[in-house]
Amino acid sequence: MDADLVVVGGGLAGLVAATEVARKGKRVLLLEQEPYLGGQAFWSFGGLFLVDTPEQRRLGIRDSAELAQQDWFGAAGYDRPEDEWGRLLAQAYIQFAAGEMRAWLFFLGVRFFPVVGWAERGGGLATGHGNSVPRFHIVWGTGPGLLEPFLRRVEELKERGLLRVLLRHRVEEVLVEG
Ligand SMILES: Cc1cc2nc3c(=O)[nH]c(=O)nc-3n(C[C@H](O)[C@H](O)[C@H](O)COP(=O)(O)OP(=O)(O)OC[C@H]3O[C@@H](n4cnc5c(N)ncnc54)[C@H](O)[C@@H]3O)c2cc1C
Known part of the structure; x- marks a missing residue:
């Protein structure tokens, strides 16, 4: 032990x-x-929240870490002092999801279905809650x-x-x- x-x-x-x-x-x-x-x-289901990827660009979807954070914070709020850790976690995850996450997973052998899904789309606008663009990257093999x-x-x-x-x-x- x-x-x-x-x-x-x-x-x-x-x-x-x-x-x-x-x-x-x-x-x-x-x-x-x-x-x-x-x-x-x-x-x-193995659908991953990734930001500004080749799969999105191929479909003509324009995404960025700034937009992803606006969408996420629009849903989560994070407007109380006790939300501090949640806010920091969300920011760190979004930087990862818009940065090295896809390349790291690709290096490990993970592959993605070429059509990006649009989960948790909320109000459908960038000013409200939910994903304003498709970000749900489905892993081959779920x-x-x-x-x-x-x-x-x-x-x-x-x-x-x-x-x-x-x-x-x-x-x-x-x-x-x-
Ligand atoms: C049906 C389903 C579909 C989903 N689809 C998606 C999706 O498409 N996209 C997405 O992003 N997320 C999805 N999720 C959520 C996602 O799978 C989870 O958020 C993620 O896998 C959690 O990983 P984790 O390691 O944090 O926790 P867990 O997977 O919950 O792992 C915790 C592990 O700890 C073990 N454990 C707990 N307590 C103890 C203890 N005291 N001693 C020993 N072992 C213990 C548990 O048995 C478990 O294996 C889905 C979840 C489900 C159930």
């Missing part, structure tokens, strides 16, 4: 965290309560297709002895000392 890092939950977030750290040479233990990895992403490169990395890192995965292991308490 000894490890440099213990990751609780083998959904996409846990898989990315565990594999990125293990790839840097740290020994990681991944605990997942279910008998399989992937969490909700396994069942998901959710399992998105998981595939991360699960492959898990297997590689297990073979190199850097990652241990324990399925059917539920964390019940986190002990905090010092």
Whole structure:
């Protein structure tokens, strides 16, 4: 049970965290309560919020990080002091989605259906809530297709002895000392 890092939950977030750290040479233990990895992403449609991509441009859709933030904030509001972390998370995600996210996923082997969907379109205008342009990039193979490169990395890192995965292991308490 000894490890440099213990990751609780083998959904996409846990898989990315565990594999990125293990790839840097740290020994990681991944605990997942279910008998399989992937969490909700396994069942998901695999439509990704990406901004200003080749798929959008090919369809004549003009998008930008500024427009995406205006749309997102139009829906979320973020007008209370306690919304600070949500606002920062949204800004960081939008920068990622308009920046290296697509290239990173493409490098990992993820491919996209050429027609971009228009999910959560809200009022349909850039002045209100919801996506004012199509941004829903559907992964070939849907959710399992998105998981595939991360699960492959898990297997590689297990073979190199850097990652241990324990399925059917539920964390019940986190002990905090010092
Ligand atoms: C049917 C469906 C369709 C969806 N479609 C889309 C879509 O098209 N586009 C989109 O962007 N999003 C979609 N989503 C949402 C998206 O899949 C999730 O937001 C995302 O996968 C969440 O990833 P996560 O790693 O944060 O959490 P999760 O996937 O929930 O992973 C958490 C993991 O932690 C484990 N866990 C929890 N507690 C413990 C514990 N105490 N000990 C051990 N393990 C624990 C859980 O079993 C789970 O495997 C969809 C979701 C569903 C269900």
